[in-house]
Amino acid sequence: MISERQAKEREFRKEQILEGALIVFKSQGLERTTMDEIARESDFGKATLYYYFSSKEEIFIELLDRGWKMIWESIEPIIHGKDQPKDTFINSLIIIGGLVTENQVLFEFLFTAPQTMPITLLESKPTWKNYQNKMYGVFQGLLEEGISKGEFPQMRSDLMMRAIGGLFHGLFFLGHGKKPVSADTMEDFISDFIGKTLK
Amino acid sequence: MISERQAKEREFRKEQILEGALIVFKSQGLERTTMDEIARESDFGKATLYYYFSSKEEIFIELLDRGWKMIWESIEPIIHGKDQPKDTFINSLIIIGGLVTENQVLFEFLFTAPQTMPITLLESKPTWKNYQNKMYGVFQGLLEEGISKGEFPQMRSDLMMRAIGGLFHGLFFLGHGKKPVSADTMEDFISDFIGKTLK
DNA sequence: TTATGTTTCGAATTTATGTTCGAAATTTAA
DNA sequence: TTAAATTTCGAACATAAATTCGAAACATAA
Incomplete structure (x- = not known):
């Protein structure tokens, strides 16, 4: 006992x-x-x-599960809030940006690990993948809603989602040298880039 | 003999x-x-x-070396041309886009392999890394020149370089699911995104 | 044709490392 | 205090996969 x-x-x-x-x-x-x-x-x-x-893989998976759960839970309240799509969208990105700067090591892992992972670990429908899918789904939904309401310029939301995926990735790596980004750069980046592109 | x-x-x-x-x-x-x-x-x-x-690593490195050499050699003439920075910049991206659509498998490898690579393979100052650095250096130079000439809007060129690195990466992966992009999407992407953002 | 150089590859060797075993140390609760 | 439960870990085990070996096949040129 x-x-x-x-x-x-x-x-x-x-x-x-x-x-x-x-x-x-x-x-x-x-x-x-x-x-x-x-x-x-x-x-x-x-x-x-x-x-x-029970295995090395289990440790790996557990890190991903806990990390993505944390991301999801931090943006969920905003998503269920009553803001307009555009504000919800930008606020969510800002929240995630904040988490990232608090937790560089973890987030670098969360965003890059999936690419180095054997396919077998994806086939087990892991928990973290669900959170990730939910998050991407919500973002794309917000984009589409925002576009149809005229809050965002006309654009192909699937392409923009690719860009955003790439952008988050690009926050950590310039080119392919392993040079993590600073907190300031991260702030700048979100306000500068997201601001210019989406506003 | x-x-x-x-x-x-x-x-x-x-x-x-x-x-x-x-x-x-x-x-x-x-x-x-x-x-x-x-x-x-x-x-x-x-x-x-x-x-x-002589080893598995050597095969891996040789693929990277040959691939990046090919990229560099394909944009070099344009870079040494007499166009304005903005045109040179966009033309280079278009050239690379063309190469990518011709050669999906190779390019997916070239753009993603470095992230999965042990650090030891980077410490040997490999040939491919030189080409890559040259290319990124030229792009950043073009951006800066273009900004100072007023061809591009005022922006932080280092941040934009991060975005571009991320964008190229994002061409291959949406979120982190392994779903390669189609040739059409690639075309759309460049004209749509680069067009809207830089023009 | 034959000797020399070049290429091929199955089988053996070596090494690295994930996982298990079993016994010892430590903690808990009576 | 002591016995049962829990936790710890060094050493052994198993296996997969990189690399080497050595002999055979093949090509070349005299």
Whole structure:
């Protein structure tokens, strides 16, 4: 039988492991990350990792699930608010921008990990993918609504969605050199680019 | 001693191997690609691959080198032409767009591979990276020149470069689902987006 | 034809690393 | 205090896949 406190400690240790794993995954990617490195980084024995997680993939997936859940939950209230599409859209982007600057390492991982992931991990219909789909769906819906109401200029919303996906990606990488963006640049970027393009 | 014809045949076989490797790398990434698969795809024995290349990484690098060389050489004449910055800029993008639609598989690889690549492969200052840097440098230079001449609206050229990097990336992926873009979409995209934003 | 150079590849070798095992350490609760 | 439950982890195991080996096939040129 596990007490409340024990459960909390167990959860805390999971988080410690996830934190260490994030650092390694972010710099090495799924394949090149070894359980030895995660163990070293999180300061547990390698076998202990298997006490908390059943495999390396599970750790990876859990990072994505928790991260995307956080994103979704942070924009949900705004989405369900009563603002006009354009305001909802821009406010959501600003919220996400804020999260990103708070949490560079995590977000760089969230936005880039899916591209380096084996297809098998997508076929299991993971939780994080649902949140991601919901989010993209909402954004595209807002764009379309905004266009039909004349709040946005006439444009192909699917193309614009591609651009936005690319833009968020571009926040982290210039060209393909690995040079993370600063908080200021991020602010500038949103107000400058989104502002000019959509207003 | 190797005759001219032998050299050509050898080069041809290298190309066969690279062609097979591209298919596998593109769908599996560097890590999950096995020499067995490259051998099967290119229809050589596994050991034969080592006769032509010294390692799996070398094959990967050679694909990047040849690809980026091709991009650079295709825009170089335009860059050295006498057009105004804005025209040079847009024409270069159009050229690249053309190459991309001709060569989807290769370009998807060229634009996405660097993100999945171990840092060690970047530390060796590879040839392809030089071409890439030259290209980005030229683009940023054109932007700055165009801004100062009033051909482009006032903007922060470094931010716009980030956007452009992201846009090219976004051509291939919507969100993070692996759904390559069609040739038409690509056309639309360039004329629609670049047109609206820069003109 | 034959000797020399070139190319091919199946099988063996090596290495890296994900996962499991089993015993020890620690914590909990009576 | 002590026994049961929980947590920890070093060492062993298993496997996949990169690379090498060595011999055979093939081509070339005298």
